[in-house]
Amino acid sequence: MSHNYNFQRTADLALKLQEATARVADVESYVLAQVSTGHSRAIVPTARTDVDQMGGLDELIYDVAALLKSTTKSLTRTLRAVARRRNEFVNINSLPEEILRPIFLHASGDNMYHKFSIADTCVPWRNICIAFPGFWTDFEVPHAYDVASRAFTIAEQAGLPLRLKIDWNATPYKVIQLVDARGKLIDGHPGTNSIRSPLHSRCCADFT
Numbered sequence: 001m002s003h004n005y006n007f008q009r010t011a012d013l014a015l016k017l018q019e020a021t022a023r024v025a026d027v028e029s030y031v032l033a034q035v036s037t038g039h040s041r042a043i044v045p046t047a048r049t050d051v052d053q054m055g056g057l058d059e060l061i062y063d064v065a066a067l068l069k070s071t072t073k074s075l076t077r078t079l080r081a082v083a084r085r086r087n088e089f090v091n092i093n094s095l096p097e098e099i100l101r102p103i104f105l106h107a108s109g110d111n112m113y114h115k116f117s118i119a120d121t122c123v124p125w126r127n128i129c130i131a132f133p134g135f136w137t138d139f140e141v142p143h144a145y146d147v148a149s150r151a152f153t154i155a156e157q158a159g160l161p162l163r164l165k166i167d168w169n170a171t172p173y174k175v176i177q178l179v180d181a182r183g184k185l186i187d188g189h190p191g192t193n194s195i196r197s198p199l200h201s202r203c204c205a206d207f208t
Contacts, residue, residue, distance in 0.1 A: 024071075031064065087122045100125075101132050110140045110165055112151045133158035140165040141179060148175045152182060 035057065087093060092100070104125075108114040115136070119129040129135050136155040141164055142148045155162050166179065 027067075031060070035060070084123055087124065093124055097128050097131075100128055101135070104129060104132070105135055108135070110138055112139045112142045112147060115139065116147070116150070130154070133160050137161065138163045140167075141171060141175060143167075143171055143175060145172065145174050145178070148178050152178055156182070 095103075104115075104118050108118055115129070119126045136151070136158045137160045139151060139155070142151060162182070164179065166176075168176075
């Protein structure tokens, strides 16, 4: 698949971006001038006390914060849309999912941190990984609780038996509880099919 990498911003688009930047700068200059020493009375012209002034400034803080929030949200959506469009021109994204899946699986191995790194690269890769159950069902349990919790949540959604590798000596108890909640702990607990890994203190377990 060939791509045209010579995207050029149009004059209208460049002008829009310049105007937006100028408007933000104008708002900043105006507000700072109003609240600077000697001009703060312009915020609440009828204010008679410092408390009144504080109330007016509180309202201004709220308005500026709301403007910042809405502007940030809008620009974030815009940035993501542009980034997604840009990623369409990356050569690897022209490959079919049938080829990308084994590449992702080989690159990540059983390391959940690597799996999340691949899945979080871009929206197309995330969609491919989420729709690939086998990508999430065979992994070494992460030591970080938030990572382990996210791993189990996605893995369970895959709807396949989980094959886990656990380092009992290094895994925090809180993370082990996550494993225990999804099946009996292995190695000595009845009713669990376990396979001893060649690595010392590592075990593999199948949870169905």
